[in-house]
Amino acid sequence: MTTKGHALFQTAIGACGIAWDGDVIVGAQLPEASETAALARLARRLPDSVEAEPPPAIRHVVDRVVALISGERMMFGDVALAMDAVPDFNRKVYEVALAIPPGETLTYGEVAKRIGEPGAAQAVGQALGRNPFPIIVPCHRVLAANGRTGGFSAHGSVETKLKLLSIERARTSAEPTLFDGDAGFGFAARPQR
Incomplete structure (x- = not known):
């Protein structure tokens, strides 16, 4: 076997x-x-x-x-991932992404700051574009500044990213909506930064 x-x-x-x-x-x-x-x-x-x-x-x-x-809240920080061949910078990026709960997002710049590399937002995007574990390492939860989607290397590109964020009921912007505070719409709280 x-x-x-x-x-x-x-x-x-x-x-x-x-x-x-x-x-x-x-x-x-x-x-x-x-x-x-x-x-x-x-x-x-x-x-x-x-x-x-x-x-x-x-x-x-x-x-x-x-x-x-299917819409359930799942995290994968406990999953054994083969990180041996992953560059150190990328590994740090993936560790931050693994800690983003479903329904929440960070920007590339915020991830860069969390790994101690402020100003490395573009490199964060490149690392996420090479993510060998998409979904498990939720690269779809990382956005460009001002709520823009940024890139997504999977088939279907940004449409797939938006579909995943929609399933998770993620906010892609900190801007208020008409439904803030209404738990029936799944957007009861602004994203945590």
């Missing part, structure tokens, strides 16, 4: 992918244009991995990702 594998799984936004080595996640992927394209990308990224049924620890992560994309 091989310890390295990858699999697709269905979510509310389409087929996502996950790859593992034992009980450690080595990659994740948002939906592509087709399942065939998603599998091909996983195979290219991880040539020594085989398509397989996820082991129990990985299946648990898959179930949590499905729940998150």
